[in-house]
Amino acid sequence: MKRVALAILLSIIAIAALFFGKQFIDHDADDQAQQPATPLDLSLQRTRGAYLARAGDCMACHTVRGGKAYAGGRAIATPFGTLYAPNITADKETGLGQWSAADFWRALHDGKARDGSFLYPAFPYPNYTKITRGDADALFAYLQTVTPVHQANTPHALRFPYNYRFLLAGWRALYFTPGVYRNEPLQAPEWNRGAYLVEGLGHCSACHTTRNIWGATVHKSELGGGLIDVMNWYAPALNADAEAGLGDWQLQQLTALLKTGASPRGTVFGPMAEVVGQSLQYLQDDDIHTMAVYLTAQPQKASAPALTSLQPDAAKGQRILQLGSKLYENHCADCHRADGSGMPPAYPPLSGNRALTMASAVNPIRMVLNGGFPPSTNGNPRPYGMPPFGQMLNDQEVAAVVSYIRQSWGNRGGFVAPQEVNRYRSVPVD
Amino acid sequence: MAVIMFRHLLPLCAILASLCAVTPAHAADTVADTIAQRVIACTACHGKEGAASSDGFYPRIAGKPQDYLFNQLSNFRDGHRQYPLMSYLLSNLSDAYLHEIANYFSEQHPPYPAPQPVTATTATLARGRALVWQGDADKQVPACIACHGQNLAGVAPAIPGLIGLPRDYINAQFGAWKNGVRKARAPDCMAQITARLSLADINAVSSWLAAQTVPDAARPATVGILKLPLSCGSIMPGG
Numbered sequence: 001m002k003r004v005a006l007a008i009l010l011s012i013i014a015i016a017a018l019f020f021g022k023q024f025i026d027h028d029a030d031d032q033a034q035q036p037a038t039p040l041d042l043s044l045q046r047t048r049g050a051y052l053a054r055a056g057d058c059m060a061c062h063t064v065r066g067g068k069a070y071a072g073g074r075a076i077a078t079p080f081g082t083l084y085a086p087n088i089t090a091d092k093e094t095g096l097g098q099w100s101a102a103d104f105w106r107a108l109h110d111g112k113a114r115d116g117s118f119l120y121p122a123f124p125y126p127n128y129t130k131i132t133r134g135d136a137d138a139l140f141a142y143l144q145t146v147t148p149v150h151q152a153n154t155p156h157a158l159r160f161p162y163n164y165r166f167l168l169a170g171w172r173a174l175y176f177t178p179g180v181y182r183n184e185p186l187q188a189p190e191w192n193r194g195a196y197l198v199e200g201l202g203h204c205s206a207c208h209t210t211r212n213i214w215g216a217t218v219h220k221s222e223l224g225g226g227l228i229d230v231m232n233w234y235a236p237a238l239n240a241d242a243e244a245g246l247g248d249w250q251l252q253q254l255t256a257l258l259k260t261g262a263s264p265r266g267t268v269f270g271p272m273a274e275v276v277g278q279s280l281q282y283l284q285d286d287d288i289h290t291m292a293v294y295l296t297a298q299p300q301k302a303s304a305p306a307l308t309s310l311q312p313d314a315a316k317g318q319r320i321l322q323l324g325s326k327l328y329e330n331h332c333a334d335c336h337r338a339d340g341s342g343m344p345p346a347y348p349p350l351s352g353n354r355a356l357t358m359a360s361a362v363n364p365i366r367m368v369l370n371g372g373f374p375p376s377t378n379g380n381p382r383p384y385g386m387p388p389f390g391q392m393l394n395d396q397e398v399a400a401v402v403s404y405i406r407q408s409w410g411n412r413g414g415f416v417a418p419q420e421v422n423r424y425r426s427v428p429v430d
Numbered sequence: 431m432a433v434i435m436f437r438h439l440l441p442l443c444a445i446l447a448s449l450c451a452v453t454p455a456h457a458a459d460t461v462a463d464t465i466a467q468r469v470i471a472c473t474a475c476h477g478k479e480g481a482a483s484s485d486g487f488y489p490r491i492a493g494k495p496q497d498y499l500f501n502q503l504s505n506f507r508d509g510h511r512q513y514p515l516m517s518y519l520l521s522n523l524s525d526a527y528l529h530e531i532a533n534y535f536s537e538q539h540p541p542y543p544a545p546q547p548v549t550a551t552t553a554t555l556a557r558g559r560a561l562v563w564q565g566d567a568d569k570q571v572p573a574c575i576a577c578h579g580q581n582l583a584g585v586a587p588a589i590p591g592l593i594g595l596p597r598d599y600i601n602a603q604f605g606a607w608k609n610g611v612r613k614a615r616a617p618d619c620m621a622q623i624t625a626r627l628s629l630a631d632i633n634a635v636s637s638w639l640a641a642q643t644v645p646d647a648a649r650p651a652t653v654g655i656l657k658l659p660l661s662c663g664s665i666m667p668g669g
Contacts, residue, residue, distance in 0.1 A: 065517070066508025277522035335461075346461040370515060371471050375522035382527050384461065385471030388515060392474065430514040 036101060036137060049142025052135055055287070056128075056201040057279035061085040065430075071095075071149035076122050077230035078215060081158035083122045091148035096140075104140040105133060110178055118168035120156070121176070126217065130181035130200035175216035194294025197287060202279075207235035207271065223298060227360060232427045233270040234360040239298040246296050254292040259285070260379030262345035266353055269372045270363065277375025311415050320415060324404025327397055331389060332405075340409040346384040350405050357406050357413035364402045365416060365424050368393070395421040465534045471519065472531070481540040482596070484640070489599045492538040495650045497587035499532035501614075501664060512611050542594045542644035550637035554630075558638025561631060562592075569626045572659035574635070577619075582639070584650035588665040591650060597640035604632045615663030622660060 053059070062085045064073045072087035089095040096104070103114045111125035112118060119125060131139075161167060181200055183192040198204050209217040210226035217226075225237030238246055246254060249265060257263035261276040268276050280288065312320060329338070332350075336342045340351030350356060356364045369390035374383040389398065395418035402421070406413030461467060466479075472491070476482050480492035491499060505511035507520040507528070520528070548555070560566075562582070565573035575582060577589055584591035592600070606612035607624035614620060627635075658665075 064509070065521075066510055273522045343461045370518060371474065373471065373519055373521075373523055376524035376527045381524060382465070382468055382530065383523075384468050385519070387471040387474030388519070389474065428514065429518040 036105075036133060042141065045138045045141045046145055047142075048135075049138035049140065051282075051284075052139050052201060053142055054279055054282040055197060056139070056203070057275060058088070058139075060274060060278055061123075062088050068147075068149045068151070070143065070146050071151045073151065073154055075154075078122060079229050080162040080215065081156065083120055083156045083158065084154035085123075086153045087149065087151050088143055089146045089149045090144045091150050094150055094152045095148060096143055097148060099140070101137050101140045104143075105136045108136050108139075109133075109180070111172070111176065118165050118172065120158075120165075120168065121171070121215065124203040124206045126176055127200055127203035127206060129176075129178045130196065132180055135201070171214060171216065175214070175218075188293075190290045190293050191297060193287070194290035194292070197291050198294050202291065204238070208238055223295075224301075225358070227362070228271065231271060232362060232424060233366065234358060234362045235271070236355060236358055236363075237301075238295055239300055246298065249296055251289070251292050251296060254296060255285070255288050256345070256379070258291060259283070259288050260345075260377045261374040261383065262348075262380050264344045265349070266355055267345065267348045267374050269367060269374065273372065273375045276377060281375070281377040281379070310417065317415060320400050321404050321407065323397065324400035324402075325408075327393070327401040328404050328408075331393075332401065335386075340405070340411075345380070347386075351409035351411065353411075356402075357411045359414075361402055361406065361413065361416045361420065362424060364405060365398065365421050366427075368398050368402055369421070369424060370429050390425060395419075395425075465530055469531055469534065472535070476535075477540075479538040479540045480535045481538075481543065482594075484543040484546050484594070484596055486596055487598050487602070489596070490542070490594045491535045492540055493583070493649065494536060494590050495584050495586040495588055496529075496532045496536035497665075498584065498590045499535055500529055501588065503528040503532060505614075510613060512606070539646070539649070541646045542648070545641050545643055546597070548637070548641045550633075550641070554634045555638050555641065557631070558634035558636070561627075561635050562638060566626075566631075569631075571623055571626050571631075574639075576659045577662070579651040581648055581651070582642075583644075583648040586650045586652045589650075591648070592639050593642050593648065594644045595640065597636045600636035600639055601632060604636070615666065617661045617663050619658070619660040619662035619664070 059069060061074055061076060062070045062072050064071075067073060068089075070087070070089045072085045074085045076083045076085060087095040090097045092098055099114055106112050107114075107119060107123075108125060108128040108131055111121065111123070111129070156163070181196045183189075184195070187195075205217050205222055207228050208223050208225060210224060211229065212218055215229075223238040225235060227234050253263045253265050257266065257268060258276065258280045260281065261268045261273060283291075311317070335347040336350050340349060342349035342351075367386065369388060371386040371388035373385040374380065376383060393401070398421045399416045399418045403415045405411065406416070472480065475488040476491050477488070480490060482488050482490040482492075502511060503520060503523075504525065506513060506516040507523065509517060523531075550558075561571065562574040565571045565576070574592060577585070578592050579585045579589070582591060582593045603612060604624050604627070607621050610621075624632075
């Protein structure tokens with residue numbers, strides 16, 4: 001019911017927005033200020049664009065597994081249906097071959113297609129709007145050099161009413177403000193550079209911020225963590241000590257994590273392994289440094305994790321922890337050690353590891369079920385892997401060992417129910 | 431103390447090798463900088479050193495030719511072969527690392543497990559044996575041994591062995607080829623052969639293959655076959 005009511009509300013706003021004209025939804029003061037770049041050297045501009053495409057991890061969405069670079073087609077599952085990332089190679093018919101730099105700027109900055117229709121915000125233009133015109137032009141110059149691939153775009157498969165693009169007028173009026181990143185004058189240049197990368201091209205908040213019922217990342221919860229819809233991984237808060245908050249991380253621990261995928265504090269896995277493997281490992285050390293400066297400077301919220309599932313009574317809890325302890329000794333302790341200290345960077349510590357004790361236990365459950373490898377990176381080309389245990393342990397056993405890990409060595413997480421484990425056996429791992 | 435206790439456990443570990451398969455051989459203070467330690471994740475399903483077991487689904491990877499293993503690893507990673515957990519695990523690993531992993535498992539030669547008790551009829555086994563050794567000229571199906579080696583242990587560097595694999599696994603591969611889910615680089619000879627086989631043929635071949643006791647000394651042939659009966663893209667580099 002709530003959704004229907006909101007759909008009607010959005011429709012009304014959309015129609016009003018269309019009726020009152022562009023002003024209502026295109027309140028953009030930047031357009032005049034952002035003149036096209038006039039590069040002195042086209043090849044330098046393209047090189048810079050290639051680097052920025054890495055920083056934005058454009059390839060992650062615009063390339064299918066094993067497919068031709070930037071030819072599109074990757075399915076992006078959302079609660080509203082499935083979107084298919086378009087071809088952004090230089091192909092004249094199916095790619096961006098006929099686009100101009102101004103068209104491209106409008107897509108990034110205003111979230112509009114070449115024909116002026118609204119783009120779906122699965123394309124993270126609420127982040128990309130912060131990109132400068134110079135960087136947008138460099139990105140475009142690079143993409144025009146990408147080998148053209150003739151591959152028609154797959155039409156989106158969105159449910160009614162989301163398949164009507166004009167309704168996005170309402171969404172934009174509520175949740176989208178175009179505007180290039182502006183330096184905070186009270187902050188150091190490196191903080192500002194980090195903010196530009198994290199909030200703009202890096203589009204970290206696309207995952208690390210809870211999306212509301214309309215799929216919008218709400219500004220006041222920026223980087224506050226969120227379950228990635230449909231993918232079913234939890235992107236932790238980067239600003240809450242109860243989660244993977246970075247407040248007590250040393251700068252070089254975070255730069256190691258971002259650049260190599262492994263650090264003394266933790267190891268990347270799930271979607272973040274792809275981000276490091278395809279994007280962050282290629283960034284220059286000074287850019288990684290500025291991102292770490294910005295992230296570690298985030299104000300930390302000390303919120304106690306809420307327990308999601310029903311907690312067992314003391315006697316039952318004791319039995320679960322005994323089983324968990326036994327399983328841990330048999331299957332986990334050789335690598336993660338009996339005291340949970342791990343052997344980082346090969347095997348991350350579990351003691352004090354906040355990726356494990358967040359309110360949502362989806363990440364540790366999925367790690368136990370599916371195991372995983374961090375990415376091959378220059379700094380860690382032959383990563384140590386974790387075995388999957390889903391084929392060996394039943395739901396009760398996985399729940400027991402995750403419950404044990406979440407409550408040992410000073411960790412303060414809650415019990416996990418076998419039903420929660422079962423739910424994540426059937427989500428797509430790929 | 432832990433180390434002393436561990437020493438007492440070592441013989442036990444050797445006896446119960448299958449139980450210890452998933453965990454590293456010992457809880458040292460430092461992580462062994464070996465490829466074996468790095469790929470312990472693989473042994474959870476494929477068994478210690480990739481030996482697998484004969485009663486499950488997971489294939490033996492130990493001793494398979496290295497290019498064959500690399501082709502499968504990169505095909506899983508790049509979505510050309512379908513098994514979601516494999517694709518997930520390999521998603522972010524480099525070609526260089528996959529080559530190293532393939533080389534490592536190709537060099538392992540743990541003993542083969544005993545085959546499972548045979549349930550197929552004598553007639554089925556006879557048909558299976560005939561297909562493996564002679565093929566079926568009427569159906570234009572070559573003998574398995576024509577490509578996979580006289581001892582069926584494969585041919586280096588890119589043709590896999592067929593023995594020491596669970597019957598369910600062999601059936602699943604034929605099924606995947608029939609459905610077009612498993613593909614190799616064109617010309618895809620196994621797809622052509624599978625299309626010519628009936629389900630009864632497939633059952634006969636898999637039943638016979640899975641019933642064979644494999645000598646521990648079985649190794650892929652190293653001398654290339656001069657002429658394959660079919661043209662196979664999978665044996666070319668990058669297949």
